[in-house]
Amino acid sequence: MNNLQTLPSIEQLLQTQRSADLIAAYGRSLTLDALRATLADVRARIKSDPEAAAPENDLILSDAESRLSAWTKPTLRPVINATGVILHTNLGRAPLSNATIKAMNEVSLGYSNLEFDLETGKRGSRLIHAETVLKRLTGAEAAVVVNNNASAVLLVLSALASKKRVIIARSQLVEIGGGFRVPDVMKQSGAKLVEVGTTNKVRLSDYEEALAEASGLVMRAHRSNFKLIGFTEEPELKQIVNIAHKHETFFVDDLGSGSFVDTSKYGMDHEPMVQESLAAGADVICFSGDKLLGGPQAGIIVGKADLVAKIKKHPLARAVRADKTSLAGITATLLHYLKDEAEREIPIWKMISMPLDEVKARAENWASELGAGSVAKNEATVGGGSLPGESFPSYVLSLSVKSPDKFLKKLREQNPSVIARTENDKILFDPRTVLPEQDQLLITILHSLLSELK
Numbered sequence: 001m002n003n004l005q006t007l008p009s010i011e012q013l014l015q016t017q018r019s020a021d022l023i024a025a026y027g028r029s030l031t032l033d034a035l036r037a038t039l040a041d042v043r044a045r046i047k048s049d050p051e052a053a054a055p056e057n058d059l060i061l062s063d064a065e066s067r068l069s070a071w072t073k074p075t076l077r078p079v080i081n082a083t084g085v086i087l088h089t090n091l092g093r094a095p096l097s098n099a100t101i102k103a104m105n106e107v108s109l110g111y112s113n114l115e116f117d118l119e120t121g122k123r124g125s126r127l128i129h130a131e132t133v134l135k136r137l138t139g140a141e142a143a144v145v146v147n148n149n150a151s152a153v154l155l156v157l158s159a160l161a162s163k164k165r166v167i168i169a170r171s172q173l174v175e176i177g178g179g180f181r182v183p184d185v186m187k188q189s190g191a192k193l194v195e196v197g198t199t200n201k202v203r204l205s206d207y208e209e210a211l212a213e214a215s216g217l218v219m220r221a222h223r224s225n226f227k228l229i230g231f232t233e234e235p236e237l238k239q240i241v242n243i244a245h246k247h248e249t250f251f252v253d254d255l256g257s258g259s260f261v262d263t264s265k266y267g268m269d270h271e272p273m274v275q276e277s278l279a280a281g282a283d284v285i286c287f288s289g290d291k292l293l294g295g296p297q298a299g300i301i302v303g304k305a306d307l308v309a310k311i312k313k314h315p316l317a318r319a320v321r322a323d324k325t326s327l328a329g330i331t332a333t334l335l336h337y338l339k340d341e342a343e344r345e346i347p348i349w350k351m352i353s354m355p356l357d358e359v360k361a362r363a364e365n366w367a368s369e370l371g372a373g374s375v376a377k378n379e380a381t382v383g384g385g386s387l388p389g390e391s392f393p394s395y396v397l398s399l400s401v402k403s404p405d406k407f408l409k410k411l412r413e414q415n416p417s418v419i420a421r422t423e424n425d426k427i428l429f430d431p432r433t434v435l436p437e438q439d440q441l442l443i444t445i446l447h448s449l450l451s452e453l454k
């Protein structure tokens with residue numbers, strides 16, 4: 001009898017308790033696929049090497065179980081962010097507050113009044129959710145929340161400026177990342193792009209000249225990811241708004257991040273605030289839900305009632321609508337600002353406002369628990385299309401390892417993966433972006449990696 005003939009059949013494997021357990025955990029059809037794939041592999045191995053012994057049933061079942069586990073492992077998984085980049089777009093931007101998670105959880109567990117008016121018992125609109133709190137928080141006449149800020153910009157331009165001229169400074173025709181280019185979005189909306197000024201300078205007279213011809217909008221797009229320094233000039237926001245209004249043209253401000261907290265109090269540049277745009281007289285303002293707001297992915301539009309009404313009615317509003325979980329989450333996040341508790345409750349503001357002493361103490365605690373590495377002063381950044389080039393003081397745990405690249409790869413292979421950065425061949429771990437409740441987990445992971453690689 002050759003080794004191939006000693007292999008068990010699928011039916012024989014199915015008699016075992018272990019395969020019954022696998023079927024209970026993964027379902028019958030997926031388990032059968034895994035058993036077949038495993039047996040096919042074993043057969044191929046024996047055919048290429050007739051001396052190879054047929055594996056025990058247990059080994060075949062273990063192999064099938066590994067396949068099942070790999071096939072059903074989500075590609076999207078939690079990671080520990082030790083990079084010190086607070087709004088890391090590749091790592092999912094803002095972690096959410098407890099109240100935000102609770103609100104999103106509640107609205108997904110069961111039914112909700114998403115599009116149901118509880119007062120009249122009739123059909124309602126999802127576009128009203130978050131509006132009340134946005135109006136109270138900003139003082140704007142109306143508001144609407146959509147899928148993300150890119151779609152907010154597209155929607156606003158499509159609703160207010162299709163086939164019309166949109167005047168924008170040349171220095172603001174930016175690419176945000178992921179191929180999102182302001183000029184392309186304007187084209188997509190059907191608006192006619194009118195660039196004014198030069199790369200480094202734009203004057204009020206440039207706007208005035210362009211406004212001599214009837215136009216749909218004057219727009220500002222925040223230079224979210226780069227800085228214009230040196231020989232530059234740009235009028236005050238209020239002056240641009242006034243000149244637009246003088247020519248009976250609306251002013252739209254794409255703030256990108258937009259902040260409700262003054263970032264300059266943390267020693268950083270001043271990130272444009274929603275309140276400031278409104279005070280300057282902007283007619284429509286849009287910003288992201290998951291940048292400095294610190295909430296779930298969303299695009300927020302606030303502004304004049306008649307314009308927001310037009311935006312809500314545009315067919316694209318349906319295509320870019322927010323889902324119930326983000327509406328619930330955005331509302332809960334906004335409430336933190338309304339209740340003046342943002343820095344206490346919203347994770348990204350807790351990270352930004354964490355006292356330097358506390359960051360240092362955590363890094364020191366990591367070092368002493370590990371009995372390895374040293375603590376050094378370094379810098380964290382906000383990232384995510386906010387405050388370009390701005391960093392603020394932080395402390396890191398710095399580890400010297402034989403092969404930094406290999407170590408980083410090992411860190412990524414952990415469960416959860418740990419993402420860190422290197423500097424001068426040292427691996428740096430910044431406590432600012434590690435959630436305090438992840439400290440122990442991180443120490444455990446580092447501990448076992450360090451002893452493994454010794």
Ligand SMILES: *Cc1c(COP(=O)(O)O)cnc(C)c1O
Binds near residue numbers: 176223224255257298
């Ligand atoms: C980030 C950004 C956007 C896109 O926002 P998302 O929420 O990522 O879609 C648009 N405009 C500006 C100026 C931005 O900074």
